Amino acid sequence: MYNNPLILHNLNPLKKKLKNFIFTELIYHEDPASFGEDANLLEVGLDSMGIMRLIMFAEKEFGVTLPDTEIEPDNVQSLNALEKWIKHTSQAQ
Amino acid sequence: MKETADLRFNPADYFTFVLDQEIRNDGMPGGYCGFALELSEQPNLERLQERLDLLVKHFPIASASITRQGKRYAWTPTGRRIELELHKCRQGDHKEQEPRRILLDIFNRQNTSPLTVHWIDDEIGGTLLLNWNHPLMDARGAKILLDFLASDNPEKFKETPPLIEEKLAQWSFWKKFRLLLKAKRHNSIANSVDSCLPTRAEQGPQALRLKVRRYSVEESRRIAALAQEHTGLAGRTLYYLGCFIRAMEQAGPPAAKAGYCIPYAFNLRRQNAPTPLFGNHVGCLFARATRKQAQDRKGLFKHLLTQYQQTIREELDLAYLPLMWLGQWLSPAKYAGLLRKQHSGGELSSLWFSDIGDLSWGEKGFLGVPVTGVSHLCWMPLPPGLALLAGQLDSRLTLSYSYLHPAIDEDWLDTVLKLMDAELLESAEA
Numbered sequence: 001m002y003n004n005p006l007i008l009h010n011l012n013p014l015k016k017k018l019k020n021f022i023f024t025e026l027i028y029h030e031d032p033a034s035f036g037e038d039a040n041l042l043e044v045g046l047d048s049m050g051i052m053r054l055i056m057f058a059e060k061e062f063g064v065t066l067p068d069t070e071i072e073p074d075n076v077q078s079l080n081a082l083e084k085w086i087k088h089t090s091q092a093q
Numbered sequence: 094m095k096e097t098a099d100l101r102f103n104p105a106d107y108f109t110f111v112l113d114q115e116i117r118n119d120g121m122p123g124g125y126c127g128f129a130l131e132l133s134e135q136p137n138l139e140r141l142q143e144r145l146d147l148l149v150k151h152f153p154i155a156s157a158s159i160t161r162q163g164k165r166y167a168w169t170p171t172g173r174r175i176e177l178e179l180h181k182c183r184q185g186d187h188k189e190q191e192p193r194r195i196l197l198d199i200f201n202r203q204n205t206s207p208l209t210v211h212w213i214d215d216e217i218g219g220t221l222l223l224n225w226n227h228p229l230m231d232a233r234g235a236k237i238l239l240d241f242l243a244s245d246n247p248e249k250f251k252e253t254p255p256l257i258e259e260k261l262a263q264w265s266f267w268k269k270f271r272l273l274l275k276a277k278r279h280n281s282i283a284n285s286v287d288s289c290l291p292t293r294a295e296q297g298p299q300a301l302r303l304k305v306r307r308y309s310v311e312e313s314r315r316i317a318a319l320a321q322e323h324t325g326l327a328g329r330t331l332y333y334l335g336c337f338i339r340a341m342e343q344a345g346p347p348a349a350k351a352g353y354c355i356p357y358a359f360n361l362r363r364q365n366a367p368t369p370l371f372g373n374h375v376g377c378l379f380a381r382a383t384r385k386q387a388q389d390r391k392g393l394f395k396h397l398l399t400q401y402q403q404t405i406r407e408e409l410d411l412a413y414l415p416l417m418w419l420g421q422w423l424s425p426a427k428y429a430g431l432l433r434k435q436h437s438g439g440e441l442s443s444l445w446f447s448d449i450g451d452l453s454w455g456e457k458g459f460l461g462v463p464v465t466g467v468s469h470l471c472w473m474p475l476p477p478g479l480a481l482l483a484g485q486l487d488s489r490l491t492l493s494y495s496y497l498h499p500a501i502d503e504d505w506l507d508t509v510l511k512l513m514d515a516e517l518l519e520s521a522e523a
Contacts, residue, residue, distance in 0.1 A: 028366035045364030047450060048329045056405045068398070071325045 014062065014086065015079045021057050026050040037079045051076055058082070064090045099167040100154055102228060103255035104417035105373035109227035110159070110166060111432075114425040115474045120298060121497075122204050124227040127470035128235045129196060133218045136460035138177060144242045145175045145210060152252060154371050155208055159228070164422055168207075168229075178211045182219075192220050193303065199224060200470055201300050221459065231373045232449050232469070232482075233360050238370055243459045249367060256361040256374040257414050269415040276412035283379050284435045288354040288443045289346035291479045291509075292500045299475060299497040305468045306492045306510060308517075313490040316517045323394040330357065330448045331397045333483050333492075334380040335390075336516035337509075341443070342387040344509045347502065348476075352383040353443045359410055377413045378404060380446075390516075440476040447471075449484035469493045475500055 015037060023032040027045045035044070046054070054076070055066050066089055075085040102110060113124030148155050153170035160169040180199070182191035195213045199222060207229040211222040223235055230238065241250045261269065308316065320332035338353045358375040378401070386396050404410055420428045433441045447469075454464045468491060469482035478497035483490065492513070496506060514520070 023363075026363055028363040047364055048326065049359055050364060051326055052328070052401065052405050056402070059406075068325060068402070072321075073326060076326065 012083075015083055017061055018054070018058065018079055018082055021061075022046070022050075022054065025057075026053060039079075040077050041079075042073060042077050046076070054082075058086055062086055062090065064093060099160065099162070099169050100157070101162070101165055101167045102421070103372050103374075104257050104261075104414065104421055105231075105255075105375050106228045107166065107421045108417050108428075108432075109231075109373055111420075111425040111428045112474060113227060115429050116472050119475060121301075121472055121475075122200075122202065123472065125200065125204060125472050126225055126227055126232065126235070127196070127200055127468075128223040128225075128232070128239065129468045129470070130221045130239070130459055130464050131192075131218065131466035131468075132221060132459060133463045133465050135212070135214060135219055136221070136462045138179070138212060140460060141210075141212070141242065142177045144247070145177060147247055148238070148241065149173070149175055151247070151250070152371055154229070157207060158205070159207075175206075175208060175210060178209060180211060180213045182213065182215045184216065188216065191215070196220060196222060196470075197301065197303060200472075218462075218465070227471075228373070230371045231358070231360065231375050232447055233362055233374075234370050234372070236449070236452065237367060239459065240367070241370065243454070243457075250370060251368055252371065253369045255372050256369065257376075257417070260361065260411070260414055261418055264415075269418075272408065272412040273415040273419065275407065275409060276416040279379075279409050279412060280416075280432075281436075283354055283381060283441065286352040286354065286381065286383060287350035287435060287437055287439055288352065288441055289341065289350045289384070290348035290440060290476045291341065291346060291444060291505075292476050292497075293347045294500050295476050297499070299478070299500055301470070301472060302496055302498045302501075302503075303468070303470055304494040304496070304506065304510065306494070306514070307466065308490045308492075310489055312518060313485065313488055316490055319517070319519050323391070324398050328394075328398050328401065330483075331380065331401055332394065333448065333481075333517070334446060335382075335394045335397050336513055337444070337446075337481055338380070338382055338387050339390060339393065339516045340509045340512035342384060343512050344505060346443070347505060349384070350439070352381060353387060354441055355380045355444060355446050356442050357446045357448065376410050376417075378410055442477050444477045445471065445473045445480035447480075447482050449482065451485045451488075453487050467491055470495045473497075479506075 023029055029035055029044060055071065059066055064086055075081055109124055117123045154168045156173040156175055157168035157170045160167055180195045182188060192213050192215050199211055208225045213220040213222065223238065225235060241247055320329045324331040334355055356377055356379050359378055361374040380397055382393055382396060386393050435441050449469060452467060458464055467484055467486045469484060470493065471480050471482065473480045475497055478500040480495040482493045
């Protein structure tokens with residue numbers, strides 16, 4: 001797991017966990033520290049398999065059920081989008 | 094020369110070696126795979142040969158041979174050079190079919206080398222073919238190898254330990270044990286529905302043939318949009334699988350049984366990772382459906398997506414890793430029997446499938462030459478005698494169908510391919 005403070009500094013715990021999982025398990029990035037909270041995950045290689053694994057990780061880690069019907073680019077394309085989706089779903093449940 | 098010690102197979106290497114042996118035992122060349130790049134002009138072949146020499150220097154496994162060490166197998170480096178093999182297309186009446194003829198000649202010859210590299214020179218441009226034995230690397234590794242051959246900075250490609258063994262090392266004994274039991278149960282479920290097969294005949298000498306279907310950018314966009322609609326952002330691969338199950342069902346499978354089972358690999362490498370290059374770093378997933386489920390298009394996609402989500406939720410994708418680890422101590426014949434034979438003794442796989450994903454060599458091309466097309470090939474056991482390999486080059490979907498002749502009826506396959514077009518594009522026939 002990444003515990004590099006340069007990668008994770010300034011992120012809230014939810015985004016820290018997501019970023020850690022994404023760059024440890026799903027996507028290779030030469031400089032994850034430079035990857036911003038609004039940067040596009042789909043453009044750096046998050047593929048269909050990766051999205052599914054990411055969603056399953058988020059559900060397990062944060063205790064939410066993310067509806068299949070809401071798996072769309074707007075909700076998974078960045079760390080901020082993911083955070084918003086997870087928090088919104090969590091509040092609704 | 095770098096480290097030249099023997100390198101033991103990792104659990105997934107051994108898994109693919111078992112299949113290689115099965116294919117060889119049936120009189121075919123073995124578990125060879127092909128990655129063919131169509132280039133608009135001839136690249137600098139001297140530079141390509143220099144890169145192949147560098148490859149063997151950096152990665153002695155590239156020209157190693159397989160040796161048995163007790164119950165296990167390993168790669169033993171030979172230091173042999175990988176000579177770029179040159180082939181020239183004949184000019185004549187069927188000149189447009191020449192590159193394909195040569196490609197298949199290469200692929201059908203008996204082979205013991207783990208990796209051969211070919212330039213098939215056409216009147217305009219040509220085809221670069223990587224032909225590799227599956228225990229050596231998986232398809233993602235082959236793409237990384239092409240990147241190595243074309244890179245301005247080959248030093249950045251450094252080998253790293255097998256990801257399967259890394260993953261296994263992270264887990265406690267009890268976690269491995271739990272996953273093992275899960276995988277065993279999962280296998281029993283997969284084995285419970287007899288799989289329809291694309292062949293009636295299961296014996297006799299066979300040759301590998303290839304059909305390639307390349308979709309336009311517009312068609313590929315439409316297919317991607319339909320995949321998004323039916324299987325969501327998370328399931329483009331599932332869309333291809335579902336469409337093929339439907340196409341087979343509509344054509345009428347030559348060996349019609351209870352349902353379909355299509356095994357496919359998931360890769361443990363992170364997307365865009367430049368390493369590891371050699372070795373297999375994959376686990377196994379299954380897409381399964383009964384014939385009744387195959388008849389309802391929307392229902393089938395929903396079923397495949399639910400099945401996939403369940404698999405990830407229950408960690409069944411990772412469950413195969415301890416199973417493969419344990420399998421290393423079984424003989425190839427016993428391992429193949431345990432993994433692939435159903436409770437009835439029949440074949441588990443309705444076909445082989447792999448989605449190589451998005452490929453692009455961009456404006457730089459391969460060694461400075463634009464890549465105009467890509468196709469993939471692989472040998473497979475009989476049955477099933479059929480493999481579908483999907484890949485996207487610069488947003489254009491290409492489906493490559495490898496099949497055994499005469500086991501697969503070509504008229505039947507042509508019908509399936511037409512139905513597959515209709516299913517993918519959701520046109521009138523679907």
